Amino acid sequence: MRPKLTLKQIAKELDVSISTVSKALRDSPEIGEDTREKIKAFAKFYNYKPNNIALSLKNRKTKTIGIIIPEIVHHFFTTVISGVEKVANEMGYNVIICLSDNSFDKEVINMEMLANGSTDGFIMSLAKETMQKGDYHHLIEVISQGMPLVLFDRVVDQILCDKVIIDDVLGAQKAVQHLIDIGCKRIALLSTVDYVSVGKLRTQGYKLALEENDFELDEDLILKIEEMEESEEKIEHFLKDKDVDGIFAVNEHFAISAIKYIQEHGKRVPEDVSVIGFTDGELSKRFIPSLTTVSQHGTRMGEEAARILIEKLEKTPGEDEQYRTVIVETGLVKRNSTKSLK
Amino acid sequence: MRPKLTLKQIAKELDVSISTVSKALRDSPEIGEDTREKIKAFAKFYNYKPNNIALSLKNRKTKTIGIIIPEIVHHFFTTVISGVEKVANEMGYNVIICLSDNSFDKEVINMEMLANGSTDGFIMSLAKETMQKGDYHHLIEVISQGMPLVLFDRVVDQILCDKVIIDDVLGAQKAVQHLIDIGCKRIALLSTVDYVSVGKLRTQGYKLALEENDFELDEDLILKIEEMEESEEKIEHFLKDKDVDGIFAVNEHFAISAIKYIQEHGKRVPEDVSVIGFTDGELSKRFIPSLTTVSQHGTRMGEEAARILIEKLEKTPGEDEQYRTVIVETGLVKRNSTKSLK
Secondary structure: OOOOOOHHHHHHHHOOOHHHHHHHHOOOOOOOHHHHHHHHHHHHHOOOOOOOHHHHHHHOOOOEEEEEEOOOOOHHHHHHHHHHHHHHHHOOOEEEEEEOOOOHHHHHHHHHHHHOOOOOEEEEOOOHHHHHHOOOHHHHHHHHOOOOEEEEOOOOOOOOOEEEEEOHHHHHHHHHHHHHHOOOOOEEEEEEOOOOHHHHHHHHHHHHHHHHOOOOOOHHHEEEEOOHHHHHHHHHHHHOOOOOOEEEEOOHHHHHHHHHHHHHOOOOOOOOOEEEEEOOOHHHHHOOOOOEEEEOOHHHHHHHHHHHHHHHHHOOOOOOOOOOEEEEOOEEEOOOOOOOOO | OOOOOOHHHHHHHHOOOHHHHHHHHOOOOOOOHHHHHHHHHHHHHOOOOOOOHHHHHHHOOOOEEEEEEOOOOOHHHHHHHHHHHHHHHHOOOEEEEEEOOOOHHHHHHHHHHHHOOOOOEEEEOOOHHHHHHOOOHHHHHHHHOOOOEEEEOOOOOOOOOEEEEEOHHHHHHHHHHHHHHOOOOOEEEEEEOOOOHHHHHHHHHHHHHHHHOOOOOOHHHEEEEOOHHHHHHHHHHHHOOOOOOEEEEOOHHHHHHHHHHHHHOOOOOOOOOEEEEEOOOHHHHHOOOOOEEEEOOHHHHHHHHHHHHHHHHHOOOOOOOOOOEEEEOOEEEOOOOOOOOO
């Protein structure tokens, strides 16, 4: 018997992208007929079968939920996983986790692998690269075959499915409003690049709060960070010649890098500069000064996502298909990195 | 077609443990013949098949590695996963992660699920409950069917397989020796209960260091913590009436709880009490004072484990079976929670 090839190996052998192979095997008109035929013939010869979801759905339930997340060394995602695990286990489901590592190819490969009879449905947060490319064929494919999908945190409008999000705009707005309330005049924003949906939305919230309080928007006070690894350096460089008295950061790592820089350069937090982060993780709680943050309630998001997915899995087929978007409310957790209200 | 049952459902229906079902389906003599037959008949009726590893091995490679870890909200395990992902991806393998949540039943269920054609081999750290029970039939079963297994961190002698560990005894000993070198006289140990292998080994290291320096062992200075959730409270209660000048904690959470308690009760770290933790996580680096720790090199452990597993998966069958234990060396990372050497 010929060895079974993976999607990745086929792509490599034929020198095309994984996305092309994946689309060709589904007869997507996006791929030219010649290429499509070549890929299909090659796959057939090597005994590769695209996922047999329909078959799996008819014949058996795996009682397993697949989670695909962009990264694991990030406290928020681990809390979401805990939430999913909790509800899934209570309802008799297992959970399998895969990481996309923010790569589009890995996301496609993982989805293909899990859809291939290992899971009944998906809970996912999109890879950065997927959002950048705007290529969602793998998600649409899975949904169109009747496999339920719940997106959380990093979601996009283009995909019709259930979603669990927080109100990023409002959360950010509340945080910046609080900085204004305690008297901050020059408030910096430490954000991620705009194609990451949450970075974009939290930037909107920042701008809205300024606007509502008749603050002038100063683009020089906004830093957009591309890669986590370079964040510390970028933040130091950014803060070097800025005279700010408030900082809103879209995650706790950026917030803590800012505090460290400020403290090491002769200023005090919160006396001279108040700092608010996003994501209420272990670091925020335990850092000294403890961090004022917008809490994302990751566990609750995971619980909601699992509940919605399992409900979909267990409802009678043929019932009206309706998609929900659940908004988990954020809260401002006030700690010691911001001044008290006057 | 009858619905396919899961291991858990069979156990529930017949009112026996998951372990009993799992053993009965493998014809284990540990289970009485009556029970065995009943379980097998029931499973057959409901179309349940124990994992068909042999079949899967002969016919195809999934090119997927399964990781089973006890918990995810623990920085060490996420670094191990990163290490496994890195090497696995370089070598064309996918990775699937499952959590045992420190439960024996969940570990058995996850293993069963992943062995059922989803993965080629396992990288695992044992659940607390599994070590407490000493029931390893699920691991032995998988190995005996020719599926390679690499254990890391929480390993046991009873299982013959490849292992990746750190030298916990030596790591702990180095840490306590350092406390002695900087002049500490009364050194407390904050550890986990003994059936967690690392807790036991690090306690050994602590005792060895005291012995070598002719310090008398004072059992009153040793705290064994059962549950993570109760650790903060236990540590506060323990430190209340202890006059210590050094603390060695077997993880960073215990260390930070200790520092917080000390600081809130009028003493200084490191001037009055020096504190060393284990596991060099994000918290240790970013806490103020930054934490002196024994570094576990989780990423390197993950990389080693993946390399060993893939090597096993790709070698020609029939070659001599040999098991290795790789010891990843620990290092003492000196930061600001300990006094300088005099």
